[in-house]
Amino acid sequence: MNKFLRILSLAALSAVMFAAPARAEDIKAGDLVISQAWSRATPGGAKVAGGYLTIENMGTAPDKLVSVSADIAGKADVHEMAMDNGVMKMRPLDKGLVIDPGKTVKLAPGGYHLMLQELKGPFKQGDKVPVTLEFEKAGKVTVSLDVQGVGAQAPGGGGSMMMKKMPDHSGMKM
Known part of the structure; x- marks a missing residue:
């Protein structure tokens, strides 16, 4: 029985560790905290890729x-x-993306995202792709997108059965 409880405890601890976001690579810029920056590997010849991350505004003013x-x-x-009206549409945010104070904005598949076009090379799983974000108040911040597998739905290998899967639009034409 004691061995069973140890295995159960270890399994529970592992579940908590893998479910918790990795905070070690958080980047602080002014009042903003940027975390979980990732992308997907691109198939051969692809000229576009998406970038995803989370931005939290810890301040009292929007950025x-x-x-x-x-x-x-x-x-x-x-x-x-x-x-x-039942049609998936994608458009650039020409006026930027506001991060209100005390709020978190998640850039993820199927919603807000970074669109990288005219790629000069492929994204390979395991790569770290540097991108520079420019904020109105926090200024320029360089983050590295951790490249996951082609079909990944979340950082760290693609999520689990507990996570809701978002539609994959990586083959969508612009």
């Missing part, structure tokens, strides 16, 4: 993500993907 750039891409934007 705005106004632009993004990456040496590996000829063009980079902040995009929004949303349903409009």
